[in-house]
Amino acid sequence: xxxxxxxxQQYSTLALQIDAKNKxxxxxxxxxxxxxxxxxxxxxxxxxxxxxxxxxxxxIFKIDPPGTWKGSWHxxxxxxxxxxxxxxxxxxxxxxxDCFKYIVTQQDRRDGNxxxxxxxxxxxxx
Numbered sequence: 746x747x748x749x750x751x752x753x754q755q756y757s758t759l760a761l762q763i764d765a766k767n768k769x770x771x772x773x774x775x776x777x778x779x780x781x782x783x784x785x786x787x788x789x790x791x792x793x794x795x796x797x798x799x800x801x802x803x804x805i806f807k808i809d810p811p812g813t814w815k816g817s818w819h820x821x822x823x824x825x826x827x828x829x830x831x832x833x834x835x836x837x838x839x840x841x842x843d844c845f846k847y848i849v850t851q852q853d854r855r856d857g858n859x860x861x862x863x864x865x866x867x868x869x870x871x
Contacts, residue, residue, distance in 0.1 A: 785861040807864040
């Protein structure tokens with residue numbers, strides 16, 4: 746029984762440490778998002794209208810305007826079913842490859858990116 750209590754205590758301690766770190770990381774990501782929005786606001790100005798890359802302190806920043814990038818996407822079950830039915834009812838010959846292409850095209854239309862994106866890399870690793 747003592748072993749179980751000891752392990753349960755270790756587990757609880759570790760779980761609390763992970764929760765605290767996750768909260769800290771969440772706050773850091775929120776702060777990073779605010780800074781990204783500030784960068785985008787500056788990059789939208791006429792002074793930077795043609796600038797899409799810049800370097801600072803060993804880091805490289807790449808700024809992507811809306812419509813010039815595609816992120817990962819999530820296809821809901823509802824949209825998947827709707828797309829398959831729509832493809833099936835289109836009257837064209839049904840093939841797996843064409844169905845896949847049709848679904849991707851439909852999802853790309855739904856996901857038209859209207860946001861700016863800031864990509865940051867630090868080749869030096871610092």
